Amino acid sequence: MICLRNAIELALIGANESTVVGVVMNGDLTKQHLGDESKPMSLDMTQALTLLNEHQLLIQTTQPAxxxxxxxVTYDSRQVTADTLFFCKGNFKPAYLASAKAAGATAYVAETAYDEAGAGLTGIIVTNIQKAMALLGAAFYGYPQNDLFIVAFTGTKGKTTSSYFTYHIEKQHTDNHVALFSTIDRIVGNKPADKFKSDLTTPESLDLFHDMRSAVDNGMTHLVMEVSSQAYKKNRVYGLTFDVGIFLNITPDHIGENEHPTFADYLHCKEQLLVNSRTCIINAETAQLLDVYQTAKATTEPEQIYLYAREGAKLALPLDLDVTFKNVNEDLHQSDFAVTALSDKAKALALDETYELHVPGDYNESNAVSAIMAGALSGAKSTEIKQALVDVHVPGRMEMVTSPDHGTIYIDYAHNYASLKALLQFLHQQTHAGKVIVVIGSTGNKGVSRREGFGKALSEEADVAILTTDDPGYEDPKVIADAIDAHIDHERVTVQFVMDRQTAIETAINMSTPDDIVVLAGKGEDAYQKVNGVNTPYPTDVTIAKNAVKEL
Structure with a gap:
């Protein structure tokens, strides 16, 4: 083993004198790129070791560097080519490193040395593989975040919808020079090949910086992205500072063996977005306002913190709001709402308008206000914002399928108590004569607390619940459905079990009358079911609903 100091000294011998080494200031990466920008992306050993040492991550190297x-750079042995720096992360097996070596890897980064599988390779041993991967990924791809105005959203619900609202605003504002990283899609340019489905809400750091680089190379100047609590838990966004960070809300979710051990841990990870944002927007209606606001104030000047809430809302903390909004008109197809700036800094954004939103749901007005504020902070004009909100479409969120002789069908990703409650409450308020029929399941091997939440929301707002399958993983979907059912008030809600999701959807539509509303919750536009570790092809709820209506 080679000690830390010697590893760096050996790597420096013979290094090109013109090499530029990244420097970290105030916890953020500088805008300095590594090496000659005209060359393909690359990273040399000297740069890697120096950067890791600056962040106190480097322990040693397994042989002279x-x-x-x-x-x-990659963490996937199937993607290794010649001269690859390979990262050993997650549920790692030495066989992956052996495969990477055979494919051309010349060094690896890990938290432990792999003497046998990594024989002949330089092992860079670090204290935290995820942080190391983020730092080296940013350096390898030339710090693309420095060429983007980045707006980032976090929250238990509404991240995707708010991100799409903001993405459409920025499309108007930048003439289509905006990228999007969301739960649904990653969009890095304007060609069909630049849009692809997301595997994670926030990508692994190497994928994140790769996609940022692609966006910059494609001429994008802005980026809108979702930042999950797991992104901070797993250090996927380590070293990133966002231009605008938006905290939408928080309720208990993602708490369990494979996610967050406690609500406090979940909240802490969510709040890190505010710690790492130059300007903060906070929905003041959150029950955790005191904690959230104090976290923002710890690292951000008050003049760079914006608070908003619905007019008349009761706040957990008596703070002066910067922006309020109120509903003017709403139905099952759209809503009109008025936005009023109260503080001088908010008035300077010229937000005061009545906006028309063609994504129904009173809760989506709040999402839209966050997007309006973020867009204005990026320089968007109110005319651009208004046009974007009229035109916006969010895949798998409040998508509607109509049937003349049966109920109106809504497809929505609502996948926790808060989002399902808000969705059903709005629909119930709009449905005076008919029933609310809900098709729903819950994911396996994570988010176990959601099952109780679904049962509670169904008891409060549904008339009929058809319990079915939704990404069961390695669990029995009927056992999951039973767990939901255990928390349903059967005196208020009629319950059926139909474990085949397509059949469940067809059953719900067939039983509905013209006055009823059918809600297909949880999957949105997902084109697969996660079963026993395999993404099994699935037609999507939208496709099944449309086909069912055609066959009526």
Whole structure:
């Protein structure tokens, strides 16, 4: 083993004198790129070791570090090519490193040395593989975040919808020079090949910086992205500072063995977005306002913190609001709401308008206000914002399928108590004559607390619940459905079990009358079911609903 100091000294011997080494200031990466920008992305050993040492992550190297240059970085052994720096992360097996070595990897980064599988390779041993991967990924791809105005959202519900609202605002404002990283899609340019489905709400750090680089190379100047609590838990966004960070809300979710151990941990991870944002927007209606606001104030000047809430809302903390909004008109197809700036800094954004939103739901007005404020802070004009909200479409969120002889069908990703409650409450308020029929399941192997939440929301707002399958993982979907059913008030709600999701959807539509509303909750536009570790192809709720209506 080579000690930390010697590893760096050996790597420096023979290093190119013109090499630029990244420096970290105030916890953020500088805008300085590594090496010659006209060359393909690369990273040399000297730069890697120096950067890791600056962040106190480097422990040692397994052999004298050479002056090699890496032409590729990856954590997937199937993607290794010649001169690859390979990252050993997660549920790692030595066989992956052996495979990477055979494919051309010349060094690896890990929290432990793999003497046998990594024989002949330089092992860079670090204290935290996820942080190391984020730092080296940013350096390898030339710090693309410095060429983007980045708006980031966090919250238990509303991240995707708010991100799409903001994305459409920025499209108007930048003439289509905006990228999007969301739960649904990652969009890095304006060509069909630049849009692809997301695997994670927030990508792994190497994928994140790769996609940022692609966006910059495609001429994008802005980026709108979702930042999950897991992104901070797993250090996927380590080293990133956002231009605008928006905290939408928080309720208990993602708490369990494979996620967050406690609500306090969940809240802490959510709040890190505010700690790492230059300007903060906070929905003041959150029950955790005191904690959230104090966290923002710890690192951000008050003049750079904006608070908003619905007019007349009761706040957990008596704070002066910057922006309020109120509903003017709403139905099952759209809503009109008025926004009023109260503080001088908010008035300077010229937000005061009545906006028309073609994504129904009173809760979506709040999402839209966050997007309006974020757009204005990026320089968007009210005319651009108004046009964007009229035109916006959010895949798998409040999508409607109509049937003349049966109920109106709504497809929505609502996947926890708060989002399902808000959705059903709004629909119930709009449905005076008919029933609310809900098709729903719950995911396996995570978010176990959601099952009780679903049962509670159904008891409060539904008339009929058809319990079915939704990404059961390695669990029995009937056992999951039973767990939901255990928390349903059967005196108020009629319950059926139909474990085949397509059949469940068809059953709900067939039983509905013209006055009824059918809600297909939880999957949105997901085109697969996660079963026993396999993404099994699934037609999507939208497709099934449309086909069912055609066959009536």
């Amino acid at each position: 050479s002056t090699q240059t890496f032409q590729h």
